[in-house]
Amino acid sequence: MSSPSSRFSELYSAYAAGCLDPAFALMLETQAMVRGDIRDAVAVSEMIAGAFLETTEPAAMADRALERVMSAIDAIDAPADLSRRAGKAAGQAIEELLALPEPLRAAALDSAGQRGWQTMGLGIKRLPIDAGSAMDVELYRIAPGAKLPRHTHDGAEYTLVVSGGFRDEHGSYGPGDIAVSDQTINHQPVADEDGVCIALAVRDGGLRFSGVIGFVQSLIAAR
Template sequence: MPSASPNTFSDLYSAYAAGCLDPAFAMMLETQSAVRSDVRRSVVVSEMVSGSFLDAAPEAAMSEGALERALAMVDALEMPAAAQRDAGRAAGAALRELLELPEPVRGAALDAAGRDGWQMLGLGLKRLKLDVSEAMEVELYRIAPGARIPRHSHSGAELTMVLSGGFTDERGNYGPGDISMNGPSDTHQPVADDDGVCYALAIRDGGLRFTGLMGAIQKLLGAR
């Protein structure tokens, strides 16, 4: 299956370990780590390497009460996650699918579903915009078995990771944890596998450019 091959000492893992990765990519990496053990091992090694550099660096004085404030922030992050799970279980079949997604996408998706709801894009295709990053577009797609995203190219770079199920496009098949990478010169049409619903997380720094009838409508509306 085509995917972004994990590299133990890649810039991506190093930036994540250093805490300077864009929140959208950090969420994708953390979610991929939850799905794939090879990525999880690479992240752990990168964190150990970064930690060794931190250990060798001169100590910085902490402000008074810094530890207490940090622990309080951790508690504040953990509490809503449990509340979201409880709320999701009570909401019915639609949200039960979201509860099966790996964290941290699950929490972001539950927030977005409760705040803005899903947007219908076509037969068997829904999109949920996640409020994760100011610099990147972050979207969760639900593609019913056999349904397809309209053929499109990209105005920038796009990374799409399968969370559950799978899809196929002109370049190959993608399953849970696989990442499809596309740029402005790539045109494709992802089609969900027939054996189950596909959930996919897409991160891009530009909009989609549809072809055919959808492209004509997009131009008419003046959309990106």
């Protein structure tokens, strides 16, 4: 996605209304920090949602709602311990994580501190992220020129390029672009040669690999 389009307008509206799935909210907030045009589109949606909110009858707050909100804010404003734990687990990758835009930075640091990066292949690492969603959310680090194994998908996948870039048989994607894939797409993403590609993937199904990796995957699934 090189510019805001109608297919994503519902995401902006749902985000502005506060009813967007947390995984997509993380993706959209990160994208807005990378690209000004997305930030403007979200701002317009928030203005529209605010106008509708002013005409809505107020609802009573739940017990201790304010206390819970303030506790959540305190947790966000105290990243020191989080950064220390993440630094030990992330090793040399800590600087790359610290360079990520918020709110992805906090989520990635938390995940790195708890789980650490997983190696997928030569030059490819992934970091599962807990976004409080039923969707699968993963941060990918792809070395310059590295290729992901060829694969298709069990469901829909949205891949946001945070930094660097990659290409596949269907196009080239740079910072702030979102590549959309589904069961009809069989591709092999390749990172650009001029730098590390950092990408955030959100999907509602697994990956199906081709070739030898796909054969091994089928054997494991059959057990």
